[in-house]
Amino acid sequence: MKINLGNAVKFFFPNPSLEMVYYEAIANAIDAEATEIDVHIKIEAFGKPETFSVEITDNGRGFRDRNFEKFSNLLEIEEKDHKGVGRLVYINYFKKVEITSVFENKKRTFELTGTFDGENEVVDAIGQPDATKLIFKQYSKEKIRSYDYVKPAAIKKSILTHFYPLFYSYKVDNKDLKITVSLTTKEPNTQYDFYTDKKEIIVSQIPDLELTTFDAEGLDLFEKFNLYYSVQKNENMESSTITALCVDGRTLPVEVLSKGGIPKGHDIIFLLYSNLFTGKVNASRQELNMDESEIRSIKKIFGEKIAEILNEKIPAIQEANSKTTSSLVERYPHLNGFFEENSVGLIDRNQSLELAQKKFFNAQKEVLEASDITDEVYQKSLELSSRVLTEYVLYRNVIIEKLKKVDKNNSEADIHNLIVPQRSKLSKDTFHNDLFTNNAWLLDDKYMSYTTILSEKDMGEVLDTLTLDSEDKEKNIKRPDIAIIFSNDPTEGKKVDVVIVELKKLGLGLAKKEEVTSQLRQRARKLLQHYPDKIQRIWFYGIVDFDDEFKVSLLEDKYIELFSCGTVFYKEQPIIMDLETKTEIPVGLYVLSFDAFLKDAEVRNSTFLNLLKEELKANR
Structure with a gap:
């Protein structure tokens, strides 16, 4: 039965990222036991997507008959961590992929398009080393959404993040693997760090990881979480973070750190493993197939462990957070007690304020909508009244500050x-x-x-x-x-x-x-x-x-x-x-x-404000 691949890609990958083209090609090369993979991107200018093409070569075993048969038949898989649909992402972005593969003194060539039906040509290639080349042509989108999809530095980071569990297992087993990502462009844009460039990933050089094991509390009585991590200083004062769940040999990024969540000059890696995740990722490998409440619990546990380790490894985080919280309490005393106390990494001041205001509103709503005035509700209403009054006195302070500028x-x-x-x-x-x-x-x-x-x-x-x-x-x-x-x-x-x-x-x-x-x-x-x-x-x-x-x-x-x-x-x-x-x-x-x-007016107001601040501190 033939399948229209153009329609199939929309079903399995409703919102795929361009990065997935690189991921799928690299995953196939690694399955073919490649030790060298080269990703070469060509584009005249970022604003000329019609000139965009990608050439990916590897020294793996190539498209042997069994491999080609699996490639030609959608959903045919032999291992539980394979989905059998990854190649569909190729034709989501490119109208044509020219593939040449040398294997066992033979060379197979074929074109992958939306109507691919398995047609290919095999000729003799006596004495040629095994290798595969994919040339992605005729980019089908109107634009490229982000410079990060074509910049070697950004692609290197995303590949590291996506394949880190596999790369680390290679490092432990002393297996060789080198991935090169290069870009050739005629019209660079230094404002976006977009220029002809080349970056390398050598798995033997990635950081060693430490391990901590803990219970999957509230999720499973018997399963454990294994957290592999690395916290290192670097010399270039840039920071990089990888925080991800490890599912079926790849990673699913999890945002538990806000942008700027760690001090500059640090590289951190946190990878969370558990049998709970096995087989529970969708076909596009972009989402967990788990209950929302379970996902929230996993993120909470993951975040708490990361915070614990970061506070130990980077003491400056706790010092900075203490100053930020003190500043927020001083400026917004009516929200004292609602500011986050156990932040993952550096506190984002604006985000912390927004969350505290939301908690304050929800607490007010809870009291106002209470059907019975219990002792607990009564005490809470007294505390909230103090907070509302503090908010009003703070507003007065704003008026005074405006008058000072007259x-x-x-x-x-x-x-x-x-x-x-x-x-x-x-x-x-x-x-x-x-x-x-x-x-x-x-x-x-x-x-x-x-x-x-x-x-x-x-x-x-x-x-x-x-x-x-x-x-x-x-x-x-x-x-x-x-x-x-x-x-x-x-x-x-x-x-x-x-x-x-x-x-x-x-x-x-x-x-x-x-x-x-x-x-x-x-x-x-x-x-x-x-x-x-x-x-x-x-x-x-x-x-x-x-x-x-x-x-x-x-x-x-x-x-x-x-x-x-x-x-x-x-x-x-x-x-x-x-x-x-x-x-x-x-x-x-x-x-x-x-x-x-x-x-x-200022003296009268400051008297009220100081009194309310002390009252709120005493009630914490």
């Missing part, structure tokens, strides 16, 4: 938007989001309950009202730069409290500074008139540049200097709305420096 090039509006977003309304219905937009805590934490910022239209009317000089209005002088927060919507029935923040530019003379306090009173009066019978109290903050003369002036006006990390003066001033009613509304007038505004 300079003369920033507008007053930039500062206002850090305190509260201009012209947006906050409400109890959006409490969580508002918590991260209303930063009135910069002035005093009690203002966190003040939730309303006027709409653009209403704010426009208020700012027009608070512009003190009618002549300025006629000249279209810009409105005052003021941030206003109400304890409730002043357009509704309830009486409200108001917080107003006004910034004055630096460098004003004494007369202009003294106008500030007068303007604060006038603006308060105008606001009271704009919202008659709606405002019960006003807190006014004027942020201004200070000097000694201005301080004296404030003291003469009976302002009181308050304790601060900067300069703050306060006075409670009753404001009379009109002569007819003479109703007085108390207004707290604060005149403070930008340093006081910023540093006082």
Whole structure:
């Protein structure tokens, strides 16, 4: 029965890698007892895949009649670690493979294509040594996906990784094997290390491996894992890693180390053997045919053993990980306890943070979805509450750091938007989001309950009202730069409290500074008139540049200097709305420096943060 090989390759190799062409040819050469294998790649330029060809020669026993018969019949195998379909990957990438093989003073030639039916020619080749040559022609893809598929250095590493168990057995048995990988190109690209080059693999020179044996805990009561490994320093400060499961004489790479997972200047090899893996790899040798839970357990056990050995062999890993974890805990204290403690190799900072955030979210979800509030759930909810609060205090720290970077090039509006977003309304219905937009805590934490910022239209009317000089209005002088927060919507029935923040530019003379306090009173009066019978109290903050003369002036006006990390003066001033009613509304007038505004908030916040950090440490 003939089989259409073009369709068969899609069935057995739905997503094969170009490297598999090299693997299959080398595996066949080794089966033929070759001691020398040469892989020669030719391509004019990486961007010209139509010029790509590969020539692979070996000095093995060649395609004898029985070997050719097996090659011609799909799925015919004699050993359990052979699949009988590997050659299909050839025609997945090349339309034609010309094969010439000398064996027992005869020479066999044939072409492998998608319609190959076993046709071949055999002639005499008296006195010629046994050898086989495969010439891969007419590359069938639109492009080559990676430079690593044509660079000798990268191919050497992938061949070593794939065949390491076999190579090591050759080394132990003192068998000779040399593989040469070369590239010839007319248009090199040094940016990608792509140029005419040659690399060699000599199996007698590969590193000796150490062995440790341990139980297949949780997987099989009787089977053992044999871990062969090597951890060596090199002189070129590059690092190479091979971490793989050994299945049916070849390897199945397993990613247990992140990129950059070991310090530079080390070559590491970890090969895990077990009878559990025998025969449990798919036809393409790319995946284990095992239950997902079993695969996860194997990777976990494999990773733990690698971590244990690396920490012993490379002490710098533990030192670096300790520093990274300490840095993460310092920067993200609310995630303390969620950061990985037993990393395989060097901790990837971004990955560790991402995993910790995921664990934190899952812990929150578990508490929120709990049907019963048991003692355990209650204690967990208390811990998570501390973490959430820490996260919020950290957010405050970010706002403070942004304010520290404010300079003369920033507008007053930039500062206002850090305190509260201009012209947006906050409400109890959006409490969580508002918590991260209303930063009135910069002035005093009690203002966190003040939730309303006027709409653009209403704010426009208020700012027009608070512009003190009618002549300025006629000249279209810009409105005052003021941030206003109400304890409730002043357009509704309830009486409200108001917080107003006004910034004055630096460098004003004494007369202009003294106008500030007068303007604060006038603006308060105008606001009271704009919202008659709606405002019960006003807190006014004027942020201004200070000097000694201005301080004296404030003291003469009976302002009181308050304790601060900067300069703050306060006075409670009753404001009379009109002569007819003479109703007085108390207004707290604060005149403070930008340093006081910023540093006082920072001190309050750091007190909370330090307290929460210690609490989280104590609960670990």
